[in-house]
Amino acid sequence: MSATLEQSPKIPGEAEPAAVRARTTPRLRGKWLAALCLLPFAVFFFVFQIAPLLWVAIHSLNTADGWGLGNFQKIFASKFYLQAIKHSLQISFWSSLFGILIAILGSYSLRQVDSKLRDFVMAFSNMTSNFAGVPLAFAFIILLGFNGALTLLLKKLGVIEDFNLYSKTGLIVLYTYFQIPLGVLLLYPAFDALREDWRESAALLGAGTWQFWRHIGLPVLTPALLGTFVILLANALGAYATVYYLTTGNFNVLPIRIAGLVAGDISLDPNLASALAMVLVGLMALITVVHQLLLKRSYHVAR
Structure with missing residues (x-):
């Protein structure tokens, strides 16, 4: 005690x-x-x-007269550089749109097929997503050039009368090709978020296929779709090697103009090239901001 x-x-x-x-x-x-x-x-x-x-x-702010916005004024006062911006945006937008639409159908279809075929297609997509530059340009020249195998066959069958691979339309087709595998690789995991019991529950409640995708499927996939579309846009806006070797640098897009000003093929002006690069960065920043706004709106609608 x-x-x-x-x-x-x-x-x-x-x-x-x-x-x-x-x-x-x-x-x-x-x-x-x-x-x-x-x-x-x-x-x-x-x-x-x-x-x-x-x-x-x-x-980009360094000019012959000192520091200022002279390079940017020169860009936006020139029809030539404005055409390069216009072509870059048009090719990037349409190739990204076509690429993501085909990738959506492909990714959804892959969820419904046998696992062996699915693994083969995913491995093939992984390989073809890195198939760009000189090999891709050479392959398209052989297939869809003026005397390409597919071009001559389609003309003989009467499907097309004329096709110019080296035009804006031809470049959209080319860009769409290397956008599809990347889109499939990015979108395929997103379909894991769609559970089969959601579809069954919607069907039991009397919802049709369109109603399921309108109220359940698309709201769930919207963040992945918007994110993939932005990545495809960035991928197309910055593409250089393929379009350069296909057109030998004669088609007017922003990466070609930047490379030409740095290499000095026609005129050497690295400061103007820096300004064009900042315009490209600004376009991507604007696209990213719009993406974030749409993403917030999609979350609000989904709730």
Whole structure:
């Protein structure tokens, strides 16, 4: 009894600081370790992404008369450069639209077929998504050039009278080809969000196919569709090698004009090229902002 009385009473909260420190120390160490592992990526991202963008942005303001917006004024006052912007936007938009429509049908169909065929198509899409540049241009020249195999066959069958692969229409067909595999790879996982019991429940409640897609399917897929469309737009806006080797740099699009001003084939003006690059960045930024606004609106409608 005396030993019990001699024990010092426990002060409430006395052991809590030590316990808290014991719990927080591993967490802090984990955060510092994660930050340390992230450091190489952050350095790589800054050196190869942020620094070049800053360099281009600074030099776009450098003109022969000093610093200012003269390069941008020259671009928007020139019908030639405005035509390049127009062609880039038109080709990118239509090829992305056609590409994503075909990718939606392909991705949905893949969910309904045998797993072996599905795996083969996905592997083929993965391979063809990297088939671009000189090999793709050469393949399309052989198939759809003025004397291409498919062009001559379709003319003989009376399907087409004339087809110019080296025109804007031809480039839209070419761009659509390499947009489809990328669209399938991006959209295929999105269809996992559509559960089969949702369709069955909708059918039991009397909803038809169109009503299911209108009220359930499309709202669920809208974020993935918008995100994929933006990625396809960016992919088409920045494409250079394929259109250059197909048209030998004679078709007027923004990447060709930027490369021409840097290489000095006609005139050497890297500062004007930097301004054109910033216009391209601005277009992508505008598309991204519109994408975010549409995305928020789709979430609001879905709720």
